[in-house]
Amino acid sequence: MDVVVIETPQLGDRSYLVHDGNVALVIDPQRDIDRVEAAAREAGVRITHVAETHLHNDYVTGGLVLAEKHGAAYLVNAEDHLAFTRVPVTDGQVIRVGQLVVRVVATPGHTHTHLSYVVRDDTHDDGAEAVFSGGSLLYGSVGRTDLVSSDDTATLAHDQYSSVRRLVDSADPDAALYPTHGFGSFCSIGPASHQESSTIGEQAKSNHALTDPDEDHFVSELLANITAYPAYYAHMSPLNAAGVGPAALAVPDSVNTEELTRRLDAGEWVVDLRHRVAFADGHLKGSVSFEYGKGDNFTSYLGWVIPWNQPLTLLGPRGEVEKAIRDLARIGIDSPDAAVGHQPGEWSPESTPASYPYGEWTALLKGRAPGDVVLDVRRPEEFGASHIKGALNIPVYELPGKITELPETKIWVHCATGYRASVAASLLDRAGRDVVLINARFKDAAGAGIETVP
Known part of the structure; x- marks a missing residue:
């Protein structure tokens, strides 16, 4: 068995091409399927099966298009309500992909109908085993449980606690673990690690979801760590259930x-x-x-x-x-x-470019006047951990709807690195506000003489 990892760092996710040297199973493919196809060509294998661990909340899947293009079986939970034909799979079902044996394991938690796949090389009795856990068991933590409904969040957190234990019991301790989320995706929650690989046995010893003996304590900690997630998530699962066509990736002719x-x-x-x-x-x-x-x-x-x-x-x-x-x-x-x-x-050759000032923390220290606003556009949990004394916190994703609430004065805007602050500064500039971009890291503010609390 060979596993090819297809990274999508822009979303913090991974897809996988799993093959026996002849035929392949693809798990959780992104919409731009040309990357998967290139991996299959390089491996010299034919894609015969495509599987989803869940109806994704953070991206549009390429599974349906990939399966149809290659005449592959498209494996999706039988309990999911879809607008297209797929091969329905259920807990405990076993599928053969060439010399690989794929066992379906129900792991509700990230979603109600979440599945994981335990894949074993069947060429000999002690063949290698791998676990593809989607948004269930991650490196160091688990997938978040609040994406389906606020009414279901606590129930799914309890399900997550049980599911990861069931998954661990379904595989060998030395089985390699391949999650879809947990590499920067907002779909993960809790103290996820930054490791690049792991095994079921390693996670059993270190993952808080598996080492915490108190289910209620685990759930309460998980719920306490829930933070905001991107607004576009609300549209992903419905799109995936409806079935989305191929991605159009060509650059269009320039707008005049x-x-x-x-x-x-x-x-x-x-x-x-x-x-x-x-x-x-x-x-x-x-x-x-x-x-x-x-x-x-x-x-x-x-x-x-x-x-x-x-x-x-x-x-x-x-x-x-x-x-x-x-x-x-x-x-x-x-x-x-x-x-x-x-x-x-x-x-636009005839347009006069607009601009606004920017600087590092020293610019704020020297240039801030009484009545000026320091606007922190980081997430609330970041602001709560430490912030500039007297700063106002409006997360960048809430700013478009709250610009009119800001006083008519100069606004010095910052975040953790300058990226979100630059988005916010441009939104304020677009609205005609007097803005200065602090293009600096928050961690350097105190060293520059800026008073921070707590």
């Missing part, structure tokens, strides 16, 4: 100057992909900054901040636009328009 001006004047969402400092130095008035490729934040925060199903235009160099289109397709944002170029003069 007149049409781009009309969109900006109409208040449509025009997203500048360039570096945050380049944006602050000069940008098209009315555009917003979502720097591409900085810390893999682009997809999650764009999908979180910009309202769902709104017209979207991307501005940036062709390579970045192409990558952004792929990333956005993974969360169901299809076929955005674009204007390709490296600077505002290439997108």
Whole structure:
């Protein structure tokens, strides 16, 4: 048995190609299936089965399209209500994929109908075993349980506690563990580790979901650690249940100057992909900054901040636009328009670029006047752990609906690294507010002389 890991760091997820040298099972494929197909070609194997651990909440699956394209069996829980035909599978069912034996294990918790798959190499009695746990057992923790319904969160947390134990009992201690979530995905919760690999036995000794002997204590801790998740999540499971077609990944022809001006004047969402400092130095008035490729934040925060199903235009160099289109397709944002170029003069030659000031913590220390607002756009739990004395906290994903609540004064905006602050600064600039971007790490604030609490 060979397992090929297909990383999607932009969403903190992994997909897997599992094969015996001839035929392959794909587990939890992302929508851009060309990466899976390339892995299969390189391995010299034929895709005969595609399996989902659950109807995903953080991305649009490529499972249906991949299965149909390759004539593969599409394995999805029989209890899921879908608008298309699939091969329904249930707890305890065994499927053969060439020389591999795939056993289905019901592991409710992340969702009600969550499944895991225990795969064994059947070429000899002591063949290797691997566990594909989706959003159930992760490295160091488990998948969050609040994505289905607030009414079900506690029940699913109890289910998660039981499921991971059942899963551990279903596999050998030395079986390799391959979760889908837990690599930065908002689908994980609790003290997930940063390790790159693990086994069932290792997790049994170290994972708090397996070492905590008190189920109620585990559940209470899990619920206490629940934080906000991206707004686009609400649309992923329904899209996956309905069945989504192939991703359109081609870069469209550039929008002309007149049409781009009309969109900006109409208040449509025009997203500048360039570096945050380049944006602050000069940008098209009315555009917003979502720097591409900085810390893999682009997809999650764009999908979180910009309202769902709104017209979207991307501005940036062709390579970045192409990558952004792929990333956005993974969360169901299809076929955005674009204007390709490296600077505002290439997108709209007759426009006068807008700008706003930026600086590090020393700029705040020297330039802040009485009445100025320091706006912290980190998440509430980050703010609660430590913040600048007197700062106001509005998470960046809530800012579009709360700009009018801010006083009419200069606003100094910061986050943990500068990325979210640059998004927030552009939103404030778009709204005509007097803003300064603090392009610095929060952890350096105290050292620069900024008073922080607690």
